[in-house]
Amino acid sequence: MSDSHSPEAKAYWKENIRIVLSLLAIWFSVSFGMAIVFADALDNIRFFGFKLGFWMAQQGSIYCFVILIFVYVYKMNKLDHKYGVDEDSDDLADNETPPKK
Amino acid sequence: MNVQTLTFIFVGFTFAVYIGIAIWSRAGNTDDFYVAGGGVPPLANGMATAADWMSAASFISMAGIISFVGRDGAVYLMGWTGGYVLLALLLAPYLRKFGKYTVPDFVGDRYYSNVARLVAVVCVLFVSFTYVAGQMRGVGIVFSRFLEVDITTGVMIGMGIVFFYAVLGGMKGITYTQVAQFCVLIFAFLVPAIFISMMMTGNPVPQLGFGSTLTDGSNIYVLDKLDQLSQDLGFEAYTAGNKSTIDVFFITAALMVGTAGLPHVIVRFFTVPKVRDARVSAGYALVFIAILYTTAPALASFARVNLINTVNNAEYKTTPAWFKNWENTNLIAWVDKNQDGKIQYTAGKAFRGKPQFLEERGLKGERKISNSSTNNHNELYIDRDIMVLANPEIAGLPNWVIALVAAGGLAAALSTAAGLLLVISTSISHDLLKKMFMPNISDKQELLFARLAAAFAIIIAGYFGIYPPGFVAQVVAFAFGLAASSFFPIILMGIFSKRMNKEGAVAGMITGLTFTASYIVYFKFINPVANTAESWWFGISPEGIGTLGMIFNFMIASLICRFTAPPPQAIKDMVDDIRIPRGAAGSYHH
Numbered sequence: 001m002s003d004s005h006s007p008e009a010k011a012y013w014k015e016n017i018r019i020v021l022s023l024l025a026i027w028f029s030v031s032f033g034m035a036i037v038f039a040d041a042l043d044n045i046r047f048f049g050f051k052l053g054f055w056m057a058q059q060g061s062i063y064c065f066v067i068l069i070f071v072y073v074y075k076m077n078k079l080d081h082k083y084g085v086d087e088d089s090d091d092l093a094d095n096e097t098p099p100k101k
Numbered sequence: 102m103n104v105q106t107l108t109f110i111f112v113g114f115t116f117a118v119y120i121g122i123a124i125w126s127r128a129g130n131t132d133d134f135y136v137a138g139g140g141v142p143p144l145a146n147g148m149a150t151a152a153d154w155m156s157a158a159s160f161i162s163m164a165g166i167i168s169f170v171g172r173d174g175a176v177y178l179m180g181w182t183g184g185y186v187l188l189a190l191l192l193a194p195y196l197r198k199f200g201k202y203t204v205p206d207f208v209g210d211r212y213y214s215n216v217a218r219l220v221a222v223v224c225v226l227f228v229s230f231t232y233v234a235g236q237m238r239g240v241g242i243v244f245s246r247f248l249e250v251d252i253t254t255g256v257m258i259g260m261g262i263v264f265f266y267a268v269l270g271g272m273k274g275i276t277y278t279q280v281a282q283f284c285v286l287i288f289a290f291l292v293p294a295i296f297i298s299m300m301m302t303g304n305p306v307p308q309l310g311f312g313s314t315l316t317d318g319s320n321i322y323v324l325d326k327l328d329q330l331s332q333d334l335g336f337e338a339y340t341a342g343n344k345s346t347i348d349v350f351f352i353t354a355a356l357m358v359g360t361a362g363l364p365h366v367i368v369r370f371f372t373v374p375k376v377r378d379a380r381v382s383a384g385y386a387l388v389f390i391a392i393l394y395t396t397a398p399a400l401a402s403f404a405r406v407n408l409i410n411t412v413n414n415a416e417y418k419t420t421p422a423w424f425k426n427w428e429n430t431n432l433i434a435w436v437d438k439n440q441d442g443k444i445q446y447t448a449g450k451a452f453r454g455k456p457q458f459l460e461e462r463g464l465k466g467e468r469k470i471s472n473s474s475t476n477n478h479n480e481l482y483i484d485r486d487i488m489v490l491a492n493p494e495i496a497g498l499p500n501w502v503i504a505l506v507a508a509g510g511l512a513a514a515l516s517t518a519a520g521l522l523l524v525i526s527t528s529i530s531h532d533l534l535k536k537m538f539m540p541n542i543s544d545k546q547e548l549l550f551a552r553l554a555a556a557f558a559i560i561i562a563g564y565f566g567i568y569p570p571g572f573v574a575q576v577v578a579f580a581f582g583l584a585a586s587s588f589f590p591i592i593l594m595g596i597f598s599k600r601m602n603k604e605g606a607v608a609g610m611i612t613g614l615t616f617t618a619s620y621i622v623y624f625k626f627i628n629p630v631a632n633t634a635e636s637w638w639f640g641i642s643p644e645g646i647g648t649l650g651m652i653f654n655f656m657i658a659s660l661i662c663r664f665t666a667p668p669p670q671a672i673k674d675m676v677d678d679i680r681i682p683r684g685a686a687g688s689y690h691h
Contacts, residue, residue, distance in 0.1 A: 013680055020190050027186045031179050031357075036350050043340075049312035049322030054340045057175035058167075058398040059308060062182045062391050069189045069384040076194075076380060085683040087375045 012083040019075050023068050030056065030064040107504035108247045115285050115508050116262055119515070122281060123266030123274045131548050134271030135202040135527050136371045141276055143378040147385025149276045150369045152283035152512070153520035154181075154360075154386070155393055156232070157239025160286055160513035165488030167401035168408075171331070171339040174398065176349055180356025182387060182394050187361040187589075189383035193370040195596045197379035198679045202371060203524075204364045204588060205532040211595040213672060214603045215537060220610055222532045224587050225364045228580045229521045229528075230561070232365075236518035237566025240511060246430050246490065247507040256566040259515060260559050267519045267526075268555045272372060275519045282512040283389060289509020290393050293493045293502050294400045300496065301403055311399035327402055330409050335448035339402065344642075345634065351645030358651055359581030362588035365517075365524045376682035404492045411495055412481065413446040417465045420444070423494035428468055431458060432484035435467050436474055449477035456482055518562065526555035579621055582643075586613030586650030594658060596680070599673050601658065604665040609658025617650035 034042060039053030047055050080086035128134040141149070159181070167174030199207055205225060209218030237256050244255025266274045291307075298310035302323060314320050321329075328338040337343055344352075360366065369386075370379045412420070417435060427433040434456035435444055442465050452472035459469045490510060493502045530551035535542060542550070587610050594601040594609075621643045624632040634640050641649060667673075678684075 009677065009681060016680075023190060024186075027183065031183050031353065032350060035175065035179060036346060036353065047312070049314065049324055051324075051340055054172060054175075054324070055312070057172065058178055059311075059395055061179050062395055065182050065186050066384070066387050066391050068186050069380075069387055072190055073377075073380045073384055077377060080377070080682055085681045087377055087682055087684075 008083055009085075012079065012085060015079055016076070019072065019079065023072055027065065027068055031061045035061045102500065104500045104503050105247065105249065107500050108507045111501075111504045111508040112248070112511060115281075115512060118281055119262060119266055119278045122277045123270045126270050126273045126277045128269070128271035128273045128548070131531075131544050131551065133273045134548055134551050135531065136368070137271075137273040137276045139200075139372060140374055141372040143373055143382035144385055145276065145280050146369060146373050146378070146382040148283040148389055149279035149372075150366065150382065150386035151389035151393075152279035152286065152516035153369060154366055154390060154517070155283075155286065155513055156517035157236050157510065157514035159393065159397075160290065161239055161242070161489050161510050162486050164397040164401045164404065164492075165485040167398055168405045168488050169485050170343070171327075171337065172342040173344045173349065174401065175342075176344075176352045176356060178394055178398060180353045181360055182390060183353070184357040184360025185383055185387040185390070187357060188366065188370075189380060189387075191593055192361060192367065192596070193379045193383050194376045194682065195679045196367060196592070197370050197373065198376050198682060198684075199675075200371070202368075202531055203527050204367055204592070205528065206536070207595065208588075208591060208606075209532070209536065211672065211675070212591070212603045212606045213669065214607065217591075217603065217607050217610070218532060218536065220607070220614075221588070222528050224583055224614070225528045225532075226525060228363065228584055229365060229525045230558075230565075231580045233518050233521040233525070233558070233562040234565035236514045236521070237562050239514040240518075241566055242430075242486070243490070243507050243510045243514070246426070247504070253567050256563050259511070259518075259566070260563040263515055263519050263522065264556060264559050267522050267559070268552050271551065271555075272523055275523055276372060278519065279516045282516040285512040286509045286516070287389070287392055289505045289512070290400075290489075291396060292505060293496070293498055294396045294403075296498050296502065297403045297407075297492070297496045298399065301406070307396045307399035307403075311402060323402055323406065327406055330406065334409065334413065334446060339405065345640050347640050348634070348637075348642050348645055351641045351648045353645075355585045355645045355647035355651075356581055358589045359583075359585040359647055362584035362592070363580075364528075364584075364588070365520045367588075367592075368524060368527070369520075400489070400492065404488050404495065407492075407495050408483075408488075409446065412444050415444050416442055417444055417467055418442065421494070421497075423491050427484075427487050427491060431456065432487045434458070434470050434482040436470065436480050437463065437465065437467070438474065438478065438480050440464075444481055445478050446481045447477065447479045449479045450475055451477075451479045451482050522555055522558045522562065525558040526551050529554035529558075579618070582617045582621055582647030582650060583614060585647035586617040586654055590651055590654040590658065594655070596676065599676050600662060600667060602662050602665055602668045605658040605660075605662030608661040609654040612657040613650040613654030616653050617647050620646045620650075 035057040039057055042053035042056065043051040045052040132138050163177055196207060201207065205218045205221035208221040209215060237259060240259035241252035241255045244250050244258065245252045266278050294307040295305050298307040299305050301315060302310035302313040303316045304310035304313050311323060314322050315326055324340055328340055331337065331339045342349065373379050373382050424433060436451055452474045454472055457471045459471055461469050463469050490506060493506055530547055534550055535547050590613065591606045591610050624643045
């Protein structure tokens with residue numbers, strides 16, 4: 001497929017939205033949930049030398065953000081491949097891409 | 102060797118490297134100048150994005166602020182990293198597929214309107230100038246403290262270097278210089294942090310040392326010690342927050358969304374070859390940023406413990422050299438309220454306002470100030486900005502580490518300044534001249550205008566660095582608030598809603614901007630006395646109001662677009678096209 005109006009394109013977009021929304025739900029719950037709204041409750045739990053809420057706010061949430069982006073990259077590459085919209089099957093793109101360093 | 106000689110060697114060497122890279126990567130046409138020819142490998146783009154993003158504020162000021170506010174510092178840590186998740190998942194891949202040069206390009210084309218384009222250009226210029234003034238100031242501070250040249254000369258040298266590689270190399274020169282600057286700044290940030298973590302906790306990883314016990318024999322955890330020290334001196338416990346939960350929520354959201362909407366960050370994703378590369382380079386960028394952002398809170402807590410232990414109840418006469426050096430650069434002040442010759446450091450302000458130094462010296466040799474003093478027991482004023490720079494000296498680290506930190510601070514300031522200057526010059530030459538006022542100029546002429554605009558922008562930025570307007574700190578809230586309430590919603594709707602039209606976008610953008618700007622202007626400039634939690638709407642501070650502005654933008658835009666004509670078919674086709682990765686390299690502008 002290649003036509004951006006086709007039913008496959010619609011299905012691709014739907015799956016894409018689902019991936020994005022589920023990852024954003026995690027993004028929201030680790031940062032705004034665990035590190036802000038419920039931070040005081042989590043502070044009652046000790047995590048090494050930290051209160052857990054404090055650790056989530058100053059360390060843990062950042063690690064989660066990094067992981068989320070790489071999960072997204074992995075899932076999207078798989079999705080692109082499944083629907084044949086990845087750039088490897090795009091001859092034009094490959095020819096025009098400057099060589100990697 | 103003394104600190105000054107070492108600093109000259111380190112700074113001189115790094116500057117030589119930056120210039121060498123600039124000569125090697127000159128820009129030949131506008132494509133090179135604006136987006137580095139679209140051929141930057143994702144890993145390099147990740148480093149360049151990280152250097153672009155981590156400014157003098159991240160390198161010099163952030164750990165210092167956290168050190169003084171403790172828990173609440175998390176708004177910056179999460180706000181300035183969480184935005185990358187939004188950027189990677191919602192904006193970067195689609196903007197790369199769209200494949201043009203600037204944010205106003207996208208806004209103008211997607212909403213088929215030059216009004217929208219113009220509003221976007223004005224926001225870009227405002228946000229970028231606000232930011233760049235702060236960078237030049239950072240350059241000035243480093244030069245004046247470590248190389249003992251005056252701030253004006255320091256800023257001029259900084260301007261000269263940026264001028265050379267931004268004007269000559271454009272985005273291509275900037276990108277590869279930023280890669281080098283990232284390496285310098287991260288190394289300079291980590292080395293002292295590792296040293297201090299080793300000294301205080303015996304653990305070489307600051308992120309872990311932060312949660313370990315002290316090796317001073319007391320065997321208590323760093324953070325528990327810090328809570329105890331803070332409370333003894335009358336401060337809030339370090340791990341307890343002062344801000345209300347709703348305010349923390351809104352500030353974090355405004356910083357995250359603002360980060361995702363900042364033009365100098367977005368434009369970096371136009372420089373990679375493919376959509377897939379845009380996604381993964383956002384991931385690399387966040388890894389590189391996270392290295393500094395997870396080290397900063399550790400460094401902040403170590404620095405706080407060290408500072409309290411070093412200065413509280415110390416005789417002024419026997420304080421270490423760094424104390425007097427920073428006093429001489431106006432960033433530390435001491436008033437001996439009880440005349441005992443010792444420094445008492447407790448909660449509260451030692452005197453009203455910023456220190457106004459007099460020519461004369463006091464009894465113990467301290468610099469006298471003319472401020473009216475307060476009736477608490479605190480005698481010490483410390484500018485938060487000096488914590489990172491002074492930290493190696495406070496901890497007594499070797500001279501080469503101190504010199505390294507100076508070079509790192511300069512790398513952070515220069516890399517961000519260059520990225521911003523490029524955005525400014527592109528906005529002028531491409532968005533204003535080529536797209537609106539002089540559509541017939543050739544590529545060569547456009548490139549010339551881009552270079553002239555970059556040169557012009559450097560001069561203005563330098564002027565603000567030498568004569569900093571008092572409002573720089575205030576307007577940073579502005580930059581994020583405006584980006585959050587204007588760019589982020591309309592770009593997001595431009596990609597995810599085919600129904601969103603010109604009328605909705607313009608109305609949404611104007612609502613968000615007007616609301617956010619009036620709230621900030623009212624509390625920061627018109628009625629600063631009322632800037633307290635009681636008079637804020639729902640307890641939201643001006644720093645966090647961009648979030649509410651963004652929500653209004655979304656609501657008004659969705660409402661207006663229901664009652665007005667849908668966008669033309671060609672626009673809907675364009676949206677369909679940017680949603681699919683395939684074909685990005687052969688995109689419109691080639």
